[in-house]
Amino acid sequence: MTDENKAAAADGNLAEIKDLSVSFMTDAGSIRAIDKVNFTIPRKTVVGVVGESGSGKSVTARSIIKLLPDTATTSGAIYLSNRAGSERLDVLSLSGEDLRRMRGSEAAMVFQEPNSVLNPVYTIGWQIEEGLRAHGMKDRKERRAKAIDILNKVGIPDAETRIDYYPHQFSGGQKQRIVIAMALALNPGLILADEPTTALDVTVQAEILDLLRLARDEFDASVLIITHNMGVIADIADQVVVMYRGHVVEQGDVEQIFYHPKEQYTQRLLASVPRIGQKLVVRDVDGNPVERSDDWRTQPLAVKAKGLTITYPGHLMQPDFVAVDNIDFEIHRSEVLGLVGESGSGKSTTGRAIAGLQKVSGGSLNVLGIEMNGVKERDFRPKRADIGFVFQDPGSSFDPLMTIAENVAEPLIVHGRYASVNDARDYVGDLLEMVQLPRAYMTRFPHELSGGQRQRASLARGLALKPSLLIADEPTSALDVSVQAKVLELFKQLQAEIGFACLFITHDLAVVDMLADRIMVMHKGRIVEHGEADDIMQRPQNPYTKKLLASLPVPDPREQRIHRAHLHELLASER
Structure with missing residues (x-):
C-alpha cells in the first residue's frame, strides 16, 4: 500500500465516498439513481x-459493499479503511x-426486512455460523460458542x-436482532443499517x-x-446526510441539521414531522380553519361494543x-377515535x-344499528355500503390487473350505484380530484403510482x-413524512366536510394525536386506557401507555436525550 493510502487509512475517517454516481439500465434507457454523492463516515460514529x-439512500449504502445488480453502472470512488487503519480498500x-x-x-449490512435475509429452512445458529465458516473459522465448537455469545450480546433470551x-x-x-447479530459476528468496522426500524413498534424500535x-x-x-x-x-x-433525488443537499452534525438547517428541502422535511401536542389545522382557500359543523359529543352512536371478545x-x-x-x-358519528x-x-x-370482516366470539358489537354477534351476512350486506375501509398497504388491496378507475369504481358497481366503470367514470374522476389526484391517473395501474x-x-x-363509518388501518405507516403530512391534511379536510365516524388504527402516537378526538390504548387484547386525546398524551395513567409514549423518538436531539433517559428509567422500574 502506498504511503498516501496508509495516511488516509489512519486518519479519522473509516469510509470516504467521492463523486459517486450510479445508473441503472432499463428498457426505457439509463436512469441515474445517484449523482456525484460525496460524504465521509468517521470512525466510531x-x-x-x-x-x-427514491432519494438514493439505499443505492448509496449498497454501493459501499458493491451489492448492486448487474444492470448498475458506477463511477467515482469509495474508500474503506480497515479497523487497524493499516489498509485502505x-x-x-x-x-x-x-x-x-x-x-x-x-463492512456488513442490516436489511429492512429480516424475513428476506433469514432462510426459513435453517436454524438461526447455522445461519450465523455460515458467515464464520466462510471467513475461515473451521472449529465447530468455536463457531457455536461465538454464535451463542453474539446472540447474548444482542439480547436474545436463552441463547444456548x-x-x-x-x-x-x-x-x-x-x-431484526438476529440479523444485527449476523452483521456483528465478524466484528466489522462498518455496519450499514437500511431502514432497520421501519416496520417495528415504537418499543421494539427503541x-x-x-x-x-x-x-x-x-x-x-x-x-x-x-x-x-x-x-x-x-x-x-x-x-x-440529507439526500433528495440522488443528490446530497445538506450534511453536518445532528444539532446543526435540526436547529440550523440551511437548505429549504431540509427545512421542509423537518416541518413535515408529526410531533406530540401539535394539532393538525387545515385551512380553506381563504385561509380559514376547516372544522366540523357539529360537535361529535352530541351525535348519536355509530359503534357500541360491550364485552367484545374475538377468539381464533x-x-x-x-x-x-x-x-x-x-x-x-x-364511537360517535363524526368522531375520530384513535386506536x-x-x-x-x-x-x-x-x-x-x-x-x-371478522366474526365476533362473545359480548356485543353494535355497528350502525346491527348487532354483529351472530349476524347473518344477508342482514348485514345492506349496511356494507355505509362502511369504508382504508387498508395499510394499498398495493396489496388493489387488483394489479385493474386500472385505478376500475379499482376505485369496484364498490360502486358491487353495490349497484353504477352499472359499469364507464358509467362511473365522471364520479371516479371527481373522487380522485377530491383526494388531489389528476383525472388522468384513472387509466394508470397501481404499480404506476407512488x-x-x-x-x-x-x-x-x-x-x-360516502360512508357514515370509516375504518382506517395504519393508512400512513409506510409513507414518507412529507407525503404522510399531505395524506393527513386531506383526511382531516374530508372528515370535516363529510362528517363520517372513524376508527383510526395506528402505532404512531404523534399521528393519532394530530387527528383523534379520543384515544384508546390496546395491549394484549385489552383496553388499558382510554379518554380525551390531550389527557392520554399529556397525562397518561397506565404504565404501558407511559412506556409507549417514552419509546416514541422525538425529532429534537436535545429533547430526545432526556426522553431516552426517561424510557430507560421506566424499563428499569419494570425489572
Whole structure:
C-alpha cells in the first residue's frame, strides 16, 4: 500500500465516498439513481442518511459493499479503511475473493426486512455460523460458542437453547436482532443499517436503536443508518446526510441539521414531522380553519361494543387464541377515535370486526344499528355500503390487473350505484380530484403510482360510497413524512366536510394525536386506557401507555436525550 493510502487509512475517517454516481439500465434507457454523492463516515460514529423514497439512500449504502445488480453502472470512488487503519480498500475496484473477504469482515449490512435475509429452512445458529465458516473459522465448537455469545450480546433470551430455533419461532423484533447479530459476528468496522426500524413498534424500535448504539460504543464500529424517520435520526445519529433525488443537499452534525438547517428541502422535511401536542389545522382557500359543523359529543352512536371478545380457534392441539378480550368502547358519528398499540394487541382484529370482516366470539358489537354477534351476512350486506375501509398497504388491496378507475369504481358497481366503470367514470374522476389526484391517473395501474398516490387512491375508494363509518388501518405507516403530512391534511379536510365516524388504527402516537378526538390504548387484547386525546398524551395513567409514549423518538436531539433517559428509567422500574 502506498504511503498516501496508509495516511488516509489512519486518519479519522473509516469510509470516504467521492463523486459517486450510479445508473441503472432499463428498457426505457439509463436512469441515474445517484449523482456525484460525496460524504465521509468517521470512525466510531453513527451517520444518518435521511430522505424520501427514491432519494438514493439505499443505492448509496449498497454501493459501499458493491451489492448492486448487474444492470448498475458506477463511477467515482469509495474508500474503506480497515479497523487497524493499516489498509485502505478501493471498493469499486474489488471483485471475486477480495470482495467476499471485505463483506462481513470490514463492512456488513442490516436489511429492512429480516424475513428476506433469514432462510426459513435453517436454524438461526447455522445461519450465523455460515458467515464464520466462510471467513475461515473451521472449529465447530468455536463457531457455536461465538454464535451463542453474539446472540447474548444482542439480547436474545436463552441463547444456548434458542440458537437451534428456526426464524418463524421468533418475533419481528427478535428477527431484526438476529440479523444485527449476523452483521456483528465478524466484528466489522462498518455496519450499514437500511431502514432497520421501519416496520417495528415504537418499543421494539427503541430496543433496536439501543443495539445499534451498542455496536458503536462497545464494538467500536461506525454505523450508517438509512431512514425517513427524523425522530430516529435525532435519537441515534452523530452526523446527518440529507439526500433528495440522488443528490446530497445538506450534511453536518445532528444539532446543526435540526436547529440550523440551511437548505429549504431540509427545512421542509423537518416541518413535515408529526410531533406530540401539535394539532393538525387545515385551512380553506381563504385561509380559514376547516372544522366540523357539529360537535361529535352530541351525535348519536355509530359503534357500541360491550364485552367484545374475538377468539381464533387453535389448530393441531394448540389452544384457542383470544385476540380481543372483553373490551368496551363507543364511537360517535363524526368522531375520530384513535386506536393505538403494538403489533398483536388486537387493533386490526377490532377494526375488521366492525367492518364485518371478522366474526365476533362473545359480548356485543353494535355497528350502525346491527348487532354483529351472530349476524347473518344477508342482514348485514345492506349496511356494507355505509362502511369504508382504508387498508395499510394499498398495493396489496388493489387488483394489479385493474386500472385505478376500475379499482376505485369496484364498490360502486358491487353495490349497484353504477352499472359499469364507464358509467362511473365522471364520479371516479371527481373522487380522485377530491383526494388531489389528476383525472388522468384513472387509466394508470397501481404499480404506476407512488406509495403516497396509491394511498390517496385507496382513500378515494374507501369514501366512494360516502360512508357514515370509516375504518382506517395504519393508512400512513409506510409513507414518507412529507407525503404522510399531505395524506393527513386531506383526511382531516374530508372528515370535516363529510362528517363520517372513524376508527383510526395506528402505532404512531404523534399521528393519532394530530387527528383523534379520543384515544384508546390496546395491549394484549385489552383496553388499558382510554379518554380525551390531550389527557392520554399529556397525562397518561397506565404504565404501558407511559412506556409507549417514552419509546416514541422525538425529532429534537436535545429533547430526545432526556426522553431516552426517561424510557430507560421506566424499563428499569419494570425489572
